[in-house]
Amino acid sequence: MIALNSPVKPNIKKLANLLEKVNDNGWFTNFGPMHKELTEKLEDYLGVQNLLLTNNGTSALQVAGRTIGSRSIISTPFSFVATVSAFKWQKDEVAFADIDNKSLNLSPEAVNLAYRKGCKADTLVATHVYGNPCDVDALDKLSQNNNFQIIYDAAHAFGVKVGSNSVLNYGDASTLSFHATKVFHTVEGGAIVFKDRANFEKAEEIINFGIRPGRGVVDVGINAKLNEYQAAVGLVNLEEIDNILQHREALFYQYREDLKDVVELPLWHSQANSNGAYMPILLKDEKQMRLVAEKLAAQKIQSRHYFEPSLDELFIDSHNYGSRNSVATSKRILCLPMHAHLTRENVKRVVLNVKGCV
Numbered sequence: 621m622i623a624l625n626s627p628v629k630p631n632i633k634k635l636a637n638l639l640e641k642v643n644d645n646g647w648f649t650n651f652g653p654m655h656k657e658l659t660e661k662l663e664d665y666l667g668v669q670n671l672l673l674t675n676n677g678t679s680a681l682q683v684a685g686r687t688i689g690s691r692s693i694i695s696t697p698f699s700f701v702a703t704v705s706a707f708k709w710q711k712d713e714v715a716f717a718d719i720d721n722k723s724l725n726l727s728p729e730a731v732n733l734a735y736r737k738g739c740k741a742d743t744l745v746a747t748h749v750y751g752n753p754c755d756v757d758a759l760d761k762l763s764q765n766n767n768f769q770i771i772y773d774a775a776h777a778f779g780v781k782v783g784s785n786s787v788l789n790y791g792d793a794s795t796l797s798f799h800a801t802k803v804f805h806t807v808e809g810g811a812i813v814f815k816d817r818a819n820f821e822k823a824e825e826i827i828n829f830g831i832r833p834g835r836g837v838v839d840v841g842i843n844a845k846l847n848e849y850q851a852a853v854g855l856v857n858l859e860e861i862d863n864i865l866q867h868r869e870a871l872f873y874q875y876r877e878d879l880k881d882v883v884e885l886p887l888w889h890s891q892a893n894s895n896g897a898y899m900p901i902l903l904k905d906e907k908q909m910r911l912v913a914e915k916l917a918a919q920k921i922q923s924r925h926y927f928e929p930s931l932d933e934l935f936i937d938s939h940n941y942g943s944r945n946s947v948a949t950s951k952r953i954l955c956l957p958m959h960a961h962l963t964r965e966n967v968k969r970v971v972l973n974v975k976g977c978v
């Protein structure tokens with residue numbers, strides 16, 4: 621079988637060594653030495669500052685929103701459910717604007733139109749879908765003109781740069797997921813990268829029950845800390861990350877080269893690299909998408925109809941400034957196998973089978 625995804629397995633000897641250290645330290649959670657080391661190494665590797673580890677990518681979104689004080693958001697309908705449900709959970713009002721048909725990211729034109737039509741959202745939440753950066757410059761300009769803050773859901777965008785700058789350096793905050801299925805993982809985990817140090821410090825309290833060291837509880841908080849055992853997994857996986865990213869990127873471009881005349885492919889940001897997080901293709905319509913998925917399944921090749929449904933169809937009480945492109949895309953999108961254990965031969969087999977039915 622060719623699996624859709626397969627988690628990176630941390631080197632067990634290295635992990636055992638680190639876990640022994642955790643045991644010797646007797647410091648299992650609450651910002652211990654592994655947590656500190658992973659924070660510093662990630663900041664260094666990613667080229668960012670003010671990185672706060674969290675226990676998953678969903679809490680990262682919630683804490684980012686809470687920290688910057690979001691009350692109403694405008695967001696993309698084409699993303700994983702957590703992008704929006706994280707804000708629904710804390711009772712933020714939600715509005716949707718449509719995606720760009722080519723990049724599949726939130727369209728700056730659609731956001732602009734929403735504000736012209738009276739949108740009052742104080743925060744924009746945009747996903748770098750499949751690791752493909754949003755039009756960050758256009759969204760930045762809009763945020764200045766309309767006075768909203770930006771949170772980027774960068775769950776898919778580990779190691780992605782626009783030019784030479786990490787994509788995580790855009791917006792007021794960017795959130796990451798370190799779920800086991802992601803390019804880099806800590807089994808479960810995540811992080812927030814804040815533009816401002818003051819927000820980092822506020823969030824550090826929020827993820828620890830609102831406690832300020834030496835002062836007690838100063839804010840309403842939650843428990844969203846990453847523990848030492850999982851930080852150790854991160855440290856071991858980080859040692860392999862260059863090889864993993866290189867391999868995934870090579871597979872991504874192999875797929876794209878072999879499929880470029882066969883199916884439609886999302887338009888990639890012209891100045892960005894790819895981290896090979898996903899391999900999305902667009903079929904002609906839903907019928908063809910299902911046909912390809914069935915044909916692949918018959919050949920023991922997994923694929924995933926992802927994302928669907930368009931989130932405006934899930935959160936029907938939200939304000940909708942337009943979702944036509946998102947609804948249409950969510951019916952014909954299919955993600956092909958992509959992971960660190962996939963081989964070039966596997967990719968050839970998948971491509972051959974896709975070609976056989978379109």
Ligand SMILES: Cc1ncc(COP(=O)(O)O)c(C=O)c1O
Pocket residue numbers: 676677678679699700702703747773775776796797798799809810
């Ligand atoms: C775009 C996006 N946002 C948020 C999340 C949530 O991350 P986590 O599973 O770490 O809570 C995911 C997880 O797959 C995701 O794909």
